[in-house]
Amino acid sequence: MNKYTEDDLREELKTKEYEYGFYTELDSETFPVGLNESIVKAISKKKEEPDWMTEWRLEAFRIWKEMDEPNWANVKYKKPDFQSIAYYSAPKTADPNKTLDDVDPDLLAMYKKLGISIDEQKKMNNVAMDIVVDSVSVATTFKKTLSEKGIIFMSISEAIKEHPELVKKYIGTVVPTTDNYYSALNSAVFSDGSFCYIPKGVRCPMELSTYFRINQAGTGQFERTLLIADEGSYVSYLEGCTAPSRDENQLHAAVVELIAQENAEIKYSTVQNWYPGDKNGKGGVYNFVTKRGLCEKNAKISWTQVETGSAVTWKYPSCILKGDNSVGEFYSIAVTNNFQQADTGTKMVHLGKNTKSTIISKGISAGKSQNSYRGLVQISSRADNARNFSQCDSLLMGNDCGAHTFPYIEAKNKTAQIEHEATTSKIGEDQIFYCNQRGIETEKAIALIVNGFSKDVLNKLPMEFAVEAQKLLEISLEGSVG
Amino acid sequence: MLKITNLHAHIDEKSILKGINLDIKAGEVHAIMGPNGSGKSTLASVIAGKEEYEVEKGEIKLEGQNIDELSVEERAHKGIFLSFQYPVEIPGVTVTNFIKTSLNETRKAKGLQDMPAKEMLKLIREKSELLEIDRKFLSRSLNQGFSGGEKKRNEIFQMAMLEPKLAILDETDSGLDIDALRIVANGVNKLKSEDNAVLIITHYQRLLDYIVPDYVHVLYNGKIVKSGTKELAFELEEKGYDWIKQEAGN
Helix, strand or coil, X not given: CCCCCHHXXXXXXXXXXXXXXXXXXXXXXXXXXXXXXXXXHHHHHHCCCCHHHHHHHHHHHHHHHCCCCCCCCCCCCXXXXXXXXXCXXXXXXXXXXXXXXXCCHHHHHHHHHCCCCHHHHHHCCCEEEEEEXXXXXXXXXXXXXXXXXXXXXXXXXXXXXXXXXXXXXXXXXXXXXXXXXXHHHHHHHCCXXXXXXXXXXXXXXXXXXXXEECCCCCEXXXXXXXXXXXXXXXXXXXXXXXXXXXXXXXXXXXXXXXXXXXXXXXXXXXXXXXXXXXXXXXXXXXXXXXXXXXXXXXXXXEEEEEECCCCEEEECCEEEXXXXXXXXXXXXXXXXXXXXXXXXXXXXXXXXXXXXXXXXXXXXXCCCCEEEEEEEEEECCCCCCCEEEEEEEEEECCCCCEEEEEEEXXXXXXXXXXXXXXXXXXXXXXXXHHHHHCCCCHHXXXXXXXXXXXXXXXXXXXXXXXXXXXXXXXXHCCCCCC | CEEEEEEEEEECCEEEEEEEEEEECCCCEEEEECCCCCCHHHHHHHHHCCCCCEEEEEEEEECCEECCCCCHHHHHHCCEEEECCCCCCEEEEEHHHHHHHHXXXXXXXXXXXXXXXXXXXXXXXXXXXXXXXXXXXXXXXXXXXXXXXXXXXXXXXXXXXXXXXEEEEECCXXXXXXXXXXXXXXXXXXXXXXXXXXXXXXXXXXXXXXXXCCEEEEEECCEEEEEECHXXXXXXXXXXXXXXXHHHHC
C-alpha cells in the first residue's frame, strides 16, 4: 500500500469492475434465515454470552419489532425483507484460541487479495488490526504491545466475556437500543465488532484499525463497535470496509459508540467501499449505520469519513457535546457514481458551554447517482457561546446526477454563533480541456480535480489511509466523464 | 515546425475556418491578428486538438508529422502548448502540484521516469525567478482568485516549465497592465530559441512591441487574407481592420 504508484493505479483503472469482487470459498456456518426470539437467543448462546447480554438483546428485539423502518432519507430502494436474512454467519475455521499460523490459508489468501495480509501488517509500522470477516473476529494483532499500556483492543465478543463490567457500563449509553430502527436491530443481532478501551492518561501509540468485510451471500452484517477513551487519553481509530460483488443487496447495519471522557480525544476515520452495485444499479450493499460519540468536559471527537461504496448509504456520524468546552468535528467525502444513493451527514448536539463544532462535507456525484448532505446543528438553551462552522460543497460530473443539501439548524441560545457555507460546482469540459492541453489525460485530470476538491478532508486522514482514500476516489469515479 | 494546409473546421454546423495555410519554421515568431469573430481563437483550439471542432478538410503537421488523429494530450506531449485567454480555476490544486503532474505526465508519455523532487524544485525555482514570480504564489490554488496578470504569468510559467516546441499565446495581452505585459513578454523572449516557435494571437498591436514577430498574418472570416512583416501590425493599429475587410470583400 505504501509503495503504491500511479502506474499501479493506471493498471487498476483498466479493470472497471469492482476490484474486490471475488468470493472465497469458506466452509461457513450459517443460521437459518429469519428473525425471532429464538434466533436472537441462539446467536447469544453461540457466542457463549452471559445472561445479561442475552436479555439486553431480547429487549432490543422487542423494541425493534414495534418500530417502523425510517423513510425520511432522500433515497429510494426496495426495503429489505428482514425475514429472509440469515443473522449469523461465521467462518467455521474461526477459533479465538488459534494462533495466526493456524488460520485457514483461504482466509489468509483473501486478506492478501485485499492488501491486508496479516503477516505484513504485523511487521509493518504502527497499525494494529482487528479483522472482522463476516461476523467473527478471526485475528487480533499487536495485543501484547497494547496490553502493556493497559489498552484493551479486542473483538466485542471477547470483551463481553473478559471485561463484562466495561461493556455493561457503556454499551447502549450513546446509541440507546430505542434510538432507531437499525440500531435496535443491531442491538438484537449484532454478531461481532471491536471493543477498545484506553485507560486514563494513555496516549495510544499506534493507529488502531479494523477491516470489515461481507463474505457470505445473503447475510446481513451487524457489527457493534464500542470505543472508550478514559480521562485525558488519546486514540486514533481507522475503520475500512470492503465487500465482494454480489447480485442480491446485502444489508449492513452497524452501530458505533464512542465515549470520550474528560480531556480525552478520539479520532475516528473510516474508508468505506462496500460493493456499490454494478453499472446498471443491480446489487450492492445497503449501509444503514448509526455512529455517535459522546464528549465529556474538554473532550474532542473527530469523525473523518471517505464514503465511496454501497448502493444506499444512510449514515450520520454525530457528536453529543455534553461537557463544557468539548469539540466535535466531522469531515466527510462522499462519492456516488452510477446508481448509488447516499444520504449522509452529521448531527452536532451542543449541550455544554463553549462547545465548538466544525463540519466539512464534500459530496461528489457522477453517473445517475444521488448524493445528499443532511446535517443538524442543535444548540441547547444551556450551551452558552456555542459555535459551529459548516461547509458543504458539492461537485457534479455530467448531467444525470444530483446533489442535495439539507442543513438543519436549531438554536435555543442567543449567544450561539453558527455559520453555514455551501457551494455547488461542476467539473467543466473547459477544465478537462485545460488539463489535457497540459498533457494530463482525462482520467488523471478528474482525479486531480476531485483530489483538489476533497483536499480539506483528505488532509485530516492519517497518512496511510489518505493514500488509499485517494486511490479509492479515483477508482470510484473511473469512466464517469467522457 | 508547424505546417497548416488548407484547413477547414466547423463547430455545430457553423463553418469557422475556411482554408487556412500557415507555415511556421523553428526559431520564428508569427502573429495572427484580426477583428473579433474572425476565427483566431478557433485556430488556436483546433491546433491544440479541442474536440468540439470538426476538421473537415486540410491537415496540420508538427515537425512533418500529421497530428490530425492525435488527442489533445498527445499533441501536448509532442510539444504544443496553448496559453489560454481565460485560464480555468482548479480549487485545491496548487500551481506546483499542477505543473508537477503536467510535467511528469509528459515525461511518462516519452517513456521517462518522474522527475526527481529535488530536480523539480530546482527547475521551479529557476523558472519562477525568470518570470519574477513570488514563491508564495506557487502554493496557491491554480488560478483561483488570481488577478488577470497573475493568470497570464502563470500560463507563461507553465510554458517555461514544459519547454514546448510550439507555443500558442491566445490573447495573452488581454487584461494585462503595462508592467504585467512587460514581464510576460520578457518571459516569452527569454524562452525563445532556434529550436522552438511562437504563434501569437492578438487583437491589438500592443504585445508586438514587446515580442517582435517575424511575420504577421491577418485572419478575417476564416481565412488569412494578408501576410506581412511587423510593419503590417503597425498599419493595422493605425488604420483598423476596415480596409482589410474591404479588400477581402473585393
